[in-house]
Amino acid sequence: MLKNKSQNAFFFLGYYRTFAAIFREPKNGVLRPIFLSDMRKPFLSQFLFVAALFLSMSAFAIAEESKDDEGGKDLKTEITDYIDHHLKDSHDFSLFSIKQDDGTKKHIGFPLPVILWDDGLKVFSSSKFHHGEAVAEVDGNHYKLYHSKIYKTDAAGTINYDEKHHATNAKPLDFSITKGVVMIFITGLLMFLLFRGLAKSYAKNGSIPKGVGRFFEPIVLYIRDDIAIANIGEKRYKKYMPFLLTVFFFIWFLNMFGLTPLGVNVTGNISVTVALAIVTFLLTNLTGTKDYWKHLFDPLGDSMPWFGKLPLYVILIPIEILGIFIKPFSLLIRLYANMQAGHIVVMSLIGLMFIFKSWIGSPLSFGLAFAISLIEILVALLQAYIFTMLSALYFGFASEEHDHAEAH
Amino acid sequence: MEKLIEEFSLGLFFWQSLLFVGLVLLLRKFAWKPILDSVNEREDGIKDALAAAEDAKKEMQNVTADSENLLKEARAEREAMLKEAREIKDKLIADSKEQAKVEGDKMIKQAQAAIESEKKAAVADIKSQVANLSVDIAEKVIKEQLSDKSKQLKLVDDLLGDIKLN
Numbered sequence: 379m380l381k382n383k384s385q386n387a388f389f390f391l392g393y394y395r396t397f398a399a400i401f402r403e404p405k406n407g408v409l410r411p412i413f414l415s416d417m418r419k420p421f422l423s424q425f426l427f428v429a430a431l432f433l434s435m436s437a438f439a440i441a442e443e444s445k446d447d448e449g450g451k452d453l454k455t456e457i458t459d460y461i462d463h464h465l466k467d468s469h470d471f472s473l474f475s476i477k478q479d480d481g482t483k484k485h486i487g488f489p490l491p492v493i494l495w496d497d498g499l500k501v502f503s504s505s506k507f508h509h510g511e512a513v514a515e516v517d518g519n520h521y522k523l524y525h526s527k528i529y530k531t532d533a534a535g536t537i538n539y540d541e542k543h544h545a546t547n548a549k550p551l552d553f554s555i556t557k558g559v560v561m562i563f564i565t566g567l568l569m570f571l572l573f574r575g576l577a578k579s580y581a582k583n584g585s586i587p588k589g590v591g592r593f594f595e596p597i598v599l600y601i602r603d604d605i606a607i608a609n610i611g612e613k614r615y616k617k618y619m620p621f622l623l624t625v626f627f628f629i630w631f632l633n634m635f636g637l638t639p640l641g642v643n644v645t646g647n648i649s650v651t652v653a654l655a656i657v658t659f660l661l662t663n664l665t666g667t668k669d670y671w672k673h674l675f676d677p678l679g680d681s682m683p684w685f686g687k688l689p690l691y692v693i694l695i696p697i698e699i700l701g702i703f704i705k706p707f708s709l710l711i712r713l714y715a716n717m718q719a720g721h722i723v724v725m726s727l728i729g730l731m732f733i734f735k736s737w738i739g740s741p742l743s744f745g746l747a748f749a750i751s752l753i754e755i756l757v758a759l760l761q762a763y764i765f766t767m768l769s770a771l772y773f774g775f776a777s778e779e780h781d782h783a784e785a786h
Numbered sequence: 787m788e789k790l791i792e793e794f795s796l797g798l799f800f801w802q803s804l805l806f807v808g809l810v811l812l813l814r815k816f817a818w819k820p821i822l823d824s825v826n827e828r829e830d831g832i833k834d835a836l837a838a839a840e841d842a843k844k845e846m847q848n849v850t851a852d853s854e855n856l857l858k859e860a861r862a863e864r865e866a867m868l869k870e871a872r873e874i875k876d877k878l879i880a881d882s883k884e885q886a887k888v889e890g891d892k893m894i895k896q897a898q899a900a901i902e903s904e905k906k907a908a909v910a911d912i913k914s915q916v917a918n919l920s921v922d923i924a925e926k927v928i929k930e931q932l933s934d935k936s937k938q939l940k941l942v943d944d945l946l947g948d949i950k951l952n
Binding site: 467553556559566569570619625628648657 | 798805
């Protein structure tokens with residue numbers, strides 16, 4: 379019976395955000411979900427439909443019945459592990475897994491290509507890993523998934539640990555198309571179709587947007603007027619616009635995807651936020667004006683004789699130089715931490731439902747999870763806004779042009 | 787920090803950078819540029835339309851002012867014309883009155899002169915007629931008185947008496 383309950387926990391965790399999901403009582407030991415997809419957004423439902431088609435083709439081919447090897451773990455550890463697993467990128471697009479009465483696990487999802495550089499390019503399907511349960515053998519090399527990372531092992535799949543319980547096996551360079559990459563690609567495609575459509579609708583309708591463009595145009599204008607022009611200035615804002623617009627919608631859409639039952643956590647992944655922050659960093663410093671660099675290396679200007687400035691600059695210049703790196707670093711940590719924290723909080727609250735297992739505790743934590751999810755929708759937009767806003771602010775610093783002595 | 791570094795995945799970073807930069811470039815060409823251009827164009831259009839409306843309004847005001855001025859001028863002109871006409875009329879009346887008076891006076895004078903001369907002529911005529919009549923009467927009287935001798939002699943005596951006195 380406990381198995382079945384923990385079964386439920388997994389189920390809810392996988393679908394923690396599908397409020398419309400309805401679950402039937404176990405029949406023949408298998409839980410059958412009926413989910414009415416969220417119809418608020420047509421593109422989302424279309425996407426889910428396509429995803430469902432995809433699933434029907436591959437899911438049953440992939441679905442593996444494997445032995446449950448975590449028999450001894452208690453519910454809390456299971457939930458913690460599940461949350462931990464969810465936060466990480468994964469090598470296959472698994473939507474959820476079902477544990478059956480005989481202790482086997484059924485994974486629903488589809489595999490993704492694994493691309494490794496290990497003395498030559500190795501490309502194979504992630505189904506070979508059997509969701510981390512099997513050792514993949516490619517060209518005589520053996521690989522194993524351990525905590526969502528690929529390690530090179532021997533044929534038996536032995537993982538060696540150091541004293542801190544870190545794996546010491548060799549890690550091949552992993553350029554796999556992971557779940558995160560797939561979502562990035564889908565988001566990019568969606569954005570391209572959406573905004574290409576908006577651009578085209580102007581030509582067709584005489585400068586008046588049509589359809590979803592009516593919703594997105596004010597946002598584009600807001601970014602232009604209140605983020606770009608307000609922070610960078612009328613003169614130089616134009617060249618930053620493509621980046622600002624793209625980064626805003628990219629983060630926002632990915633944040634929103636994170637709130638869907640797809641269970642992706644792309645913007646809460648440090649690699650993604652690092653990549654975004656590096657673009658901001660490069661744009662800031664590569665387009666920096668003379669005044670920007672002068673401000674960095676000669677912050678006091680002509681207000682002091684050189685011998686007065688010298689002792690101050692010993693402290694000031696390192697701080698300024700550090701500032702160049704701290705600014706984008708704060709960007710990447712802020713986005714990462716906010717999205718990561720949001721996912722952890724919502725999933726933990728849902729996990730609490732199964733820990734309480736009472737008529738008072740469970741509805742309470744469900745209500746809390748629901749409320750936090752609503753807040754997360756706001757946070758999704760807010761984080762996109764903050765990232766864009768601060769990037770624009772940094773671009774504004776980089777494109778400053780003024781008479782130095784007067785400004786201080 | 788150690789957890790962060792451990793979580794960092796080079797593969798995802800690589801794909802993210804590649805796809806994101808590609809997306810920025812693609813969207814710049816196919817979406818953002820056309821969108822921002824058309825929005826700017828539309829805004830400029832609106833600005834121009836507003837300016838044109840403002841101009842039209844000003845023009846309208848000018849036209850109204852012009853027509854008002856024209857009306858005022860016309861009114862003034864009419865006023866002036868009327869005034870002139872009135873003056874001309876008055877002058878004409880005054881002139882004709884004057885002329886009539888002068889003519890009348892002249893005629894009266896002529897009439898008076900004619901009357902005077904007629905009168906003189908009449909008086910002269912009467913005078914001569916009276917003289918002729920008195921001469922005739924006197925002749926008849928003298929003829930009557932001098933018809934007998936005694937009376938003639940008396941007259942001669944009277945006349946001689948007068949001469950003596952002289």
